[in-house]
Amino acid sequence: xxxxxxxxxxxxxxxxxxxxxxxxxxxxxxxxxxxxxxxxxxxxxxxxxxxxxxxxxxxxxxxxxxxxxxxxxxxxxxxxxxxxxxxxxxxxxxxxxxxxxxxxxxxxxxxxxxxxxxxxxxxxxxxxxxxxxxxxxxxxxxxxxxxxxxxxxxxxxxxxxxxxxxxxxxxxxxxxxxxxxxxxxxxxxxxxxxxxxxxxxxxxxxxxxxxxxxxxxxxxxxxxxxxxxxxxxxxxxxxxxxxxxxxxxxxxxxxxxxxxxxxxxxxxxxxxxxxxxxxxxxxxxxxxxxxxxxxxxxxxxx
Numbered sequence: 350x351x352x353x354x355x356x357x358x359x360x361x362x363x364x365x366x367x368x369x370x371x372x373x374x375x376x377x378x379x380x381x382x383x384x385x386x387x388x389x390x391x392x393x394x395x396x397x398x399x400x401x402x403x404x405x406x407x408x409x410x411x412x413x414x415x416x417x418x419x420x421x422x423x424x425x426x427x428x429x430x431x432x433x434x435x436x437x438x439x440x441x442x443x444x445x446x447x448x449x450x451x452x453x454x455x456x457x458x459x460x461x462x463x464x465x466x467x468x469x470x471x472x473x474x475x476x477x478x479x480x481x482x483x484x485x486x487x488x489x490x491x492x493x494x495x496x497x498x499x500x501x502x503x504x505x506x507x508x509x510x511x512x513x514x515x516x517x518x519x520x521x522x523x524x525x526x527x528x529x530x531x532x533x534x535x536x537x538x539x540x541x542x543x544x545x546x547x548x549x550x551x552x553x554x555x556x557x558x559x560x561x562x563x564x565x566x567x568x569x570x571x572x573x574x575x576x577x578x579x580x581x582x583x584x585x586x587x588x589x590x591x592x593x594x595x596x597x598x599x600x601x602x603x604x605x606x607x608x609x610x611x612x613x614x615x616x617x618x619x620x621x622x623x624x625x626x627x628x629x630x631x632x633x634x635x636x637x638x639x640x641x642x643x644x645x646x647x648x649x650x651x
Contacts, residue, residue: 354378373435414446417454424457433465440474450478456485463492472501483514491523499531518550525559529566537563554580558588565595570604586615590625597629605629 361367361375372395379388415423420439427436440458443450450458455478462471475481475489486509493502506524509516516524521544528537541560544550557580564573573592577584589611596605605626612622630639 354382354384373432377434377438417451420448421453421457424454424461428457428461428464431465433461433467436461436465450474452478452480452482452485455481456488459485459488459492463488463496466496468492468496468498481512481514483517483520486512486514487517487520487523490520491526494523494527494530497530499527499533502527503531503533503536516548516550518544518553518556521550522555522559525556525563529559529563532563532567534563534567534569552581554582554585554588557582557584558591561588562591562594565592566598568595568599570595570599570601574604584611586612586619589615593625593629597625597632600629600633602629602633602635 357375357378361371364371372391376388376391379385379391420443423439424436427433427439436458442448443454443458448454455474458474459471462468462474471489471492475485478485486505490502490505490509493499493505502523506516506520509520521540524540525537528534528540537560541552541556544552544556557576561573561576564570564576570592573595577588577592580588589608593605593608593612596602596608609622609626612619612625616622627639630636
């Protein structure tokens with residue numbers, strides 16, 4: 350172990366622009382071999398410290414017993430920064446100290462694991478929780494939806510309904526994302542309707558964005574455009590961009606030319622709009638038009 354820490358320190362000392370994760374990992378290594386004085390010295394030398402760094406060191410070297418609010422804050426910071434190892438350490442701390450997994454701690458662990466890409470670990474925590482509120486269910490559904498567990502997310506939504514938990518608008522974002530990733534057009538439409546007919550939830554621009562993306566990806570471009578035109582709020586560039594992506598994939602040049610007009614109105618200085626149109630032309634075998642669009646934008650820039 351000491352040999353490995355020495356090798357790690359050599360690499361650490363040779364590193365350039367080390368991030369917070371690198372510093373935390375090095376500190377953790379010294380703590381694990383009982384060299385707390387070097388761990389503290391490194392902490393003092395850190396050019397940038399955050400809540401994770403500070404709390405992580407204190408919990409390991411000073412036997413500080415943090416309360417639930419502090420632990421939730423540390424886990425939230427781990428999720429935001431993507432520092433999986435520190436998040437795992439906190440989870441291990443909870444287990445070794447037999448800290449009861451409250452709904453708030455459990456949900457924070459689920460969120461941390463999901464945002465760090467460890468969905469299976471998030472699901473383990475979810476299944477271990479004795480009490481689950483709406484936030485716990487929603488966090489798990491969104492985590493599955495964002496990491497390829499589309500059918501599992503939809504199955505979990507059904508379990509949530511059977512458990513008597515009423516979904517909110519954020520839950521439906523996760524559900525609609527799952528439908529989009531899985532290409533489930535009919536189910537996506539059913540959930541979109543369910544929001545208003547069963548739960549009286551006001552749809553937000555994010556829900557319309559999911560539906561436009563779902564329809565456009567599956568070649569239902571006219572229906573996607575109709576949905577945009579029927580929105581109760583002004584569509585943003587993300588909405589039109591989703592339709593544009595569908596135009597490229599399904600080689601619909603005519604509609605792409607119309608969509609570009611809306612994107613230019615919203616983002617007149619965004620050269621990416623012209624790149625998108627050029628890509629649609631290229632995908633449709635219209636290389637000359639693609640070159641003209643690209644050359645036209647380059648002249649504008651110069």
